[in-house]
Amino acid sequence: MASVEAEMTDNSKASNPYSRLMALQRMGIVHNYEKIREYSVAIVGIGGVGSVAAEMLTRCGIGRLLLYDYDKVELANMNRMFFLPNQVGMTKTDAAVQTLSNINPDVVLESFTLNITTVDGFETFMSSLKNKSFNPNSEGTGVDLVLSCVDNYEARMVVNQACNELNQVWMESGVSENAVSGHIQLLIPGETACFACVPPLVVASGIDERTLKRDGVCAASLPTTMGIVAGLLVQNTLKYLLNFGDVSRYLGYNALKDFFPTMEMKPNTQCSNAACMERQKEYILAKPSRDAAAKAKMDADSLVAEEFPIHSENEWNISVVDDDEPDKVSTITSGSLPVGIMHELPSADKFESDPAPAETSNPIDDLEDLRKQLDALNAD
Amino acid sequence: MEGWDPTTKSTLTQIPLLTIKAGPRDGATWTQRLKEEYKALITYTTMNKKNDNDWFRISAANPEGTRWTGKCWYVHNLLKYEFDLQFDIPVTYPATAPELELPQLDGKTEKMYRGGKICLTVHFKPLWAKNCPRFGIAHALCLGLAPWLAAEIPVLVDSGMVKHKDDAASSVEV
Numbered sequence: 001m002a003s004v005e006a007e008m009t010d011n012s013k014a015s016n017p018y019s020r021l022m023a024l025q026r027m028g029i030v031h032n033y034e035k036i037r038e039y040s041v042a043i044v045g046i047g048g049v050g051s052v053a054a055e056m057l058t059r060c061g062i063g064r065l066l067l068y069d070y071d072k073v074e075l076a077n078m079n080r081m082f083f084l085p086n087q088v089g090m091t092k093t094d095a096a097v098q099t100l101s102n103i104n105p106d107v108v109l110e111s112f113t114l115n116i117t118t119v120d121g122f123e124t125f126m127s128s129l130k131n132k133s134f135n136p137n138s139e140g141t142g143v144d145l146v147l148s149c150v151d152n153y154e155a156r157m158v159v160n161q162a163c164n165e166l167n168q169v170w171m172e173s174g175v176s177e178n179a180v181s182g183h184i185q186l187l188i189p190g191e192t193a194c195f196a197c198v199p200p201l202v203v204a205s206g207i208d209e210r211t212l213k214r215d216g217v218c219a220a221s222l223p224t225t226m227g228i229v230a231g232l233l234v235q236n237t238l239k240y241l242l243n244f245g246d247v248s249r250y251l252g253y254n255a256l257k258d259f260f261p262t263m264e265m266k267p268n269t270q271c272s273n274a275a276c277m278e279r280q281k282e283y284i285l286a287k288p289s290r291d292a293a294a295k296a297k298m299d300a301d302s303l304v305a306e307e308f309p310i311h312s313e314n315e316w317n318i319s320v321v322d323d324d325e326p327d328k329v330s331t332i333t334s335g336s337l338p339v340g341i342m343h344e345l346p347s348a349d350k351f352e353s354d355p356a357p358a359e360t361s362n363p364i365d366d367l368e369d370l371r372k373q374l375d376a377l378n379a380d
Numbered sequence: 381m382e383g384w385d386p387t388t389k390s391t392l393t394q395i396p397l398l399t400i401k402a403g404p405r406d407g408a409t410w411t412q413r414l415k416e417e418y419k420a421l422i423t424y425t426t427m428n429k430k431n432d433n434d435w436f437r438i439s440a441a442n443p444e445g446t447r448w449t450g451k452c453w454y455v456h457n458l459l460k461y462e463f464d465l466q467f468d469i470p471v472t473y474p475a476t477a478p479e480l481e482l483p484q485l486d487g488k489t490e491k492m493y494r495g496g497k498i499c500l501t502v503h504f505k506p507l508w509a510k511n512c513p514r515f516g517i518a519h520a521l522c523l524g525l526a527p528w529l530a531a532e533i534p535v536l537v538d539s540g541m542v543k544h545k546d547d548a549a550s551s552v553e554v
Binding site: 071115116117118119122152153154157158160161196272273366367370371373374375377378 | 401404405411414415418419421422425426429437438439440444446450468469470471472475476477479493494505512
């Protein structure tokens with residue numbers, strides 16, 4: 001893709017880098033492929049999954065990519081795709097920009113070498129997502145989608161925090177430490193479960209849990225699993241951005257059994273993340289307009305179909321209830337728990353409110369006092 | 381807490397639990413949390429000194445209390461091995477634990493992530509998650525760093541990856 005700012009045309013000349021992609025339009029899969037040039041995607045974590053996802057989006061001709069990582073390329077990364085041995089020692093963001101700009105100079109690349117979990121890194125992360133210079137007319141933030149390709153819980157919680165606060169749709173991806181399973185998940189603040197709504201749990205993976213961690217090995221990785229998960233992630237991204245097919249809410253991949261589970265998760269009404277709770281409230285408030293829009297669409301679709309009762313009798317008074325109704329959710333608490341296991345969350349629907357700070361003295365002076373006490377202990 | 385030794389258990393019960401759920405972006409409530417952190421650290425350090433089990437120094441490296449630096453040490457075969465200790469308070473604290481770093485050991489052991497972050501995934505992170513927001517920095521040191529040092533330092537010393545500072549100095553003189 002040597003041409004700078006190549007026009008996206010569907011002529012099938014060998015010199016047209018986008019001819020095979022534009023053919024998607026002629027085949028009726030995508031209505032307007034060219035729209036991809038207007039989209040911005042942020043990729044957090046340029047490792048085994050993130051770098052491959054970045055390359056796929058670059059080859060698809062995405063408008064703009066924002067890349068975040070604080071790490072450097074190492075020889076130990078060479079069992080995965082994308083990075084080259086001669087890039088060892090470069091920051092992952094710089095190495096990625098080098099390769100990606102060679103592959104497709106049409107893509108606007110912005111790289112951020114920082115740790116998003118620190119206070120300063122988080123501020124930069126947030127402001128870069130809010131920056132609308134690429135597409136000033138866009139609603140919401142300056143990016144259309146955030147892809148989380150990080151390898152740890154802490155960083156995922158940070159992406160979750162930022163996206164909940166900004167009301168930003170994002171997708172999470174992960175590969176297990178034993179390299180034989182992975183998943184992708186779509187997170188729409190307020191509408192789907194956020195990353196803090198459901199605490200991570202060990203799902204039966206078909207292998208003995210005790211073998212997961214062998215002495216001296218913190219993680220294994222395979223280019224295949226990473227590539228498959230990156231492929232699933234970018235496929236879902238394209239479907240979401242270009243509006244075709246069904247966008248998966250959750251798609252798992254178990255390599256040992258070739259099992260691809262899918263599911264949907266509703267937000268936790270007692271989520272410990274305050275921003276998530278706010279988004280949930282907004283989502284519930286917007287229900288009437290959402291229903292009206294859905295009804296209008298249904299009416300338009302079924303204009304010809306005559307309405308009549310499916311069953312002429314209803315002996316047992318069975319009726320269909322909308323399961324989106326939040327106040328109809330019954331709270332079932334199991335009475336008997338194994339010894340030593342306690343309920344962490346309160347049984348009430350309202351989340352336990354924080355204890356009000358009851359101190360009257362100036363908190364800053366007090367803090368100074370405590371700091372001096374610790375310093376005194378540290379001195380000897 | 382299955383599998384923890386009785387000493388650690390009894391030490392842990394004496395460290396005051398924290399109550400305020402606040403992170404570095406929460407303004408005044410973070411100051412309240414910071415006070416609780418200090419109180420727990422003061423109690424823990426005092427207790428260690430009293431029990432002749434003093435093993436770390438830690439203090440805030442900035443006024444906001446988001447970066448902490450200090451030292452920790454471990455005695456193996458009657459020799460004391462001392463290391464720099466540092467960590468940042470993550471923006472999602474206390475939902476996520478601080479990542480404790482021993483930068484001098486970076487690259488010397490596989491039980492470590494980039495930048496000298498010790499691996500806490502199995503022995504500590506689940507405990508932290510279950511006890512949020514009651515655990516603080518003092519608990520992270522007691523249940524995260526102490527067992528890591530006890531497991532890793534003997535291996536590192538015996539394999540020659542870590543040398544005692546006297547040995548290192550004398551080998552230079554020769």
